[in-house]
Amino acid sequence: MPILEIKNISKAYGSYRVFDGLTLDVEEHQVVCLIGASGCGKSTLLRCINGLEPIGSGEILIHSDRVSGPGVDVNALRRDVGIVFQSYNLFPHMTVMENITLAPRKVLNQHAKDAEVQARHLLERIGLGQKANVYPDSLSGGQQQRVAIVRALAMGPMIMLLDEITSALDPELVSEVLNIVRDLAADGMTMVLATHEMGFAREVATKVCFLAEGKVYEEGPPEQIFNEPQGERTQAFLKRIVAAGRL
Amino acid sequence: MTMAHEINKERPSGLFPERRAFSSGAAPRDVTGWATTAVITALVLVFAFWATLRRLYGVSLTLGVSEYVLMPAAVILALAVLAILIPAARSVSRARAARQCVSSGKLVNARILTSAASDCAYYTFGFAALLVAVIGFAQFLVANDLAVSRTFLLIPLMWHSFPLVFKAFWLNVYIFVVAEILVLVWGLIVAIARLMPGETARPIRAMATLYTDIFRGMPAIITMYLVGFGLPLSGVPLLGNLSAETYAIIALTLTFGAYVAEVYKAGIESIHWSQVAAARSLGLSYLQTMRYIIVPQAIRRITPPLLNDFIGLQKDTALVNVIGAIDAFNQAKIISSNNFNLSAVTVVAFIFIAITIPQARLVDRMLEKDQRRLRGG
Numbered sequence: 001m002p003i004l005e006i007k008n009i010s011k012a013y014g015s016y017r018v019f020d021g022l023t024l025d026v027e028e029h030q031v032v033c034l035i036g037a038s039g040c041g042k043s044t045l046l047r048c049i050n051g052l053e054p055i056g057s058g059e060i061l062i063h064s065d066r067v068s069g070p071g072v073d074v075n076a077l078r079r080d081v082g083i084v085f086q087s088y089n090l091f092p093h094m095t096v097m098e099n100i101t102l103a104p105r106k107v108l109n110q111h112a113k114d115a116e117v118q119a120r121h122l123l124e125r126i127g128l129g130q131k132a133n134v135y136p137d138s139l140s141g142g143q144q145q146r147v148a149i150v151r152a153l154a155m156g157p158m159i160m161l162l163d164e165i166t167s168a169l170d171p172e173l174v175s176e177v178l179n180i181v182r183d184l185a186a187d188g189m190t191m192v193l194a195t196h197e198m199g200f201a202r203e204v205a206t207k208v209c210f211l212a213e214g215k216v217y218e219e220g221p222p223e224q225i226f227n228e229p230q231g232e233r234t235q236a237f238l239k240r241i242v243a244a245g246r247l
Numbered sequence: 248m249t250m251a252h253e254i255n256k257e258r259p260s261g262l263f264p265e266r267r268a269f270s271s272g273a274a275p276r277d278v279t280g281w282a283t284t285a286v287i288t289a290l291v292l293v294f295a296f297w298a299t300l301r302r303l304y305g306v307s308l309t310l311g312v313s314e315y316v317l318m319p320a321a322v323i324l325a326l327a328v329l330a331i332l333i334p335a336a337r338s339v340s341r342a343r344a345a346r347q348c349v350s351s352g353k354l355v356n357a358r359i360l361t362s363a364a365s366d367c368a369y370y371t372f373g374f375a376a377l378l379v380a381v382i383g384f385a386q387f388l389v390a391n392d393l394a395v396s397r398t399f400l401l402i403p404l405m406w407h408s409f410p411l412v413f414k415a416f417w418l419n420v421y422i423f424v425v426a427e428i429l430v431l432v433w434g435l436i437v438a439i440a441r442l443m444p445g446e447t448a449r450p451i452r453a454m455a456t457l458y459t460d461i462f463r464g465m466p467a468i469i470t471m472y473l474v475g476f477g478l479p480l481s482g483v484p485l486l487g488n489l490s491a492e493t494y495a496i497i498a499l500t501l502t503f504g505a506y507v508a509e510v511y512k513a514g515i516e517s518i519h520w521s522q523v524a525a526a527r528s529l530g531l532s533y534l535q536t537m538r539y540i541i542v543p544q545a546i547r548r549i550t551p552p553l554l555n556d557f558i559g560l561q562k563d564t565a566l567v568n569v570i571g572a573i574d575a576f577n578q579a580k581i582i583s584s585n586n587f588n589l590s591a592v593t594v595v596a597f598i599f600i601a602i603t604i605p606q607a608r609l610v611d612r613m614l615e616k617d618q619r620r621l622r623g624g
Contacts, residue, residue, distance in 0.1 A: 050528055103530055152529070
């Protein structure tokens with residue numbers, strides 16, 4: 001039984017059809033990597049799952065419960081589905097600690113003390129225990145992104161959506177962020193990643209989906225997608241990735 | 248080591264133009280003309296200043312200022328103005344030296360000296376402009392046998408009216424302090440109403456927009472007049488029987504609430520949408536997002552324009568005189584008509600300037616800090 005089902009969704013921006021009958025299932029503890037050309041809808045798909053953008057038709061189910069369309073309690077949905085953005089989006093006027101504890105306190109009504117204990121524990125685990133009381137602008141990009149991941153984790157989500165979380169980072173900072181994702185995968189967190197890090201996708205994914213033509217054009221285990229891609233467009237895409245020295 | 252790329256001289260790629268001569272190698276232009284003009288200007292202004300000083304000296308003596316104070320002050324001023332000759336003279340000497348360097352072929356030295364000479368000349372012209380303004384103002388004060396000074400700056404009258412005017416100024420302070428607090432709250436409510444999302448909030452948005460359109464468009468003095476005379480005339484319960492200063496507070500809150508709502512709105516809209524996305528994605532509601540994420544960040548950004556609007560509000564408290572409250576301006580007008588002299592009104596002007604200047608400088612400082620942060624960030 002998949003934890004997340006995306007059933008035949010369509011979405012258009014004006015005359016441009018981002019999704020045209022896209023279908024995707026995610027099982028519990030699976031790590032699904034979305035790959036594809038720029039503008040193919042990887043990020044939009046994650047934002048639709050999280051209810052940050054509406055879909056045109058079709059439906060999205062979590063635990064067989066419909067979470068798209070009118071009447072859905074999006075705030076409740078977002079308690080269970082965490083998202084991390086490419087540009088971190090930390091709150092610049094709050095310390096690291098306040099960034100992490102805000103939602104647990106205001107949305108889950110946790111006591112400030114409990115929220116802080118939990119946040120401190122998470123920060124220690126990612127090696128940023130010293131940074132609890134600093135403001136985001138004094139952190140490196142990699143550190144900010146790690147805090148952003150912790151901020152999402154503090155809500156205790158069932159599914160994590162990671163939207164190109166290393167694309168804005170300097171190359172030497174990428175690994176510190178990917179290590180956390182590796183740990184999460186090892187702990188059994190269900191994750192959907194939009195990514196350009198093909199090497200990482202190959203290593204960590206249980207399933208790789210190539211998005212094109214508004215659909216999941218091709219999907220399969222990483223060895224199959226990267227070594228023996230079947231579809232014409234998948235082959236062309238991977239050829240360009242190899243030509244750019246990224247795989 | 249080998250050259251990575253051979254330059255292909257026979258078949259250029261056409262991506263950049265043919266080489267031409269290095270054009271910044273020429274001799275600098277001659278600036279002795281400018282330097283001479285600077286000296287002449289400086290001399291003319293020194294003599295004009297001395298003449299004005301002499302006139303002021305004579306007038307001050309007739310007004311009964313002690314000679315023991317006047318003489319040293321006049322001498323110091325007369326000598327101080329000679330300072331303008333220093334950059335002028337420097338400009339000439341540098342320009343001459345530059346000319347010599349050109350003729351002996353020391354082009355780099357010539358350029359340095361020319362640049363110094365023209366800097367000195369420009370400095371002289373700037374100084375001269377300041378002197379022209381000072382001389383003009385002094386001549387205006389003593390014109391027509393001191394008529395201007397006697398009308399606006401009659402020292403004894405200013406001295407005697409100050410306590411009365413200053414006491415009345417507390418009414419202005421009371422009005423603007425209360426109005427500023429109300430405006431801060433009211434403006435935020437209007438701004439949030441204007442920015443409510445979704446189809447269902449359309450009537451609320453329309454109402455808020457209509458309000459800001461009306462009160463931004465209406466002159467404050469008319470709002471003051473309509474509220475101050477209209478509400479008592481209408482005899483509405485609760486609103487029909489208030490003091491003039493309360494009506495002033497209502498009128499100013501209505502007017503400046505509209506301005507400040509615009510400032511808030513601009514501030515809120517200036518916060519990048521990704522902050523909303525991040526907050527909403529954590530499960531915060533729209534109002535929680537506004538309360539904890541957007542408004543706190545917006546307030547930091549809008550403090551300078553907000554202070555600007557407050558300076559405007561403080562000045563507009565003087566409009567309360569149209570509905571008859573005795574504020575500083577009204578008090579000064581009474582004194583003025585009793586004495587047939589405007590010096591008491593000048594006192595009000597000074598008081599207003601004295602309280603707004605520090606705020607204006609504070610705004611400048613904050614804006615500068617903001618700019619530095621943005622450039623640095």
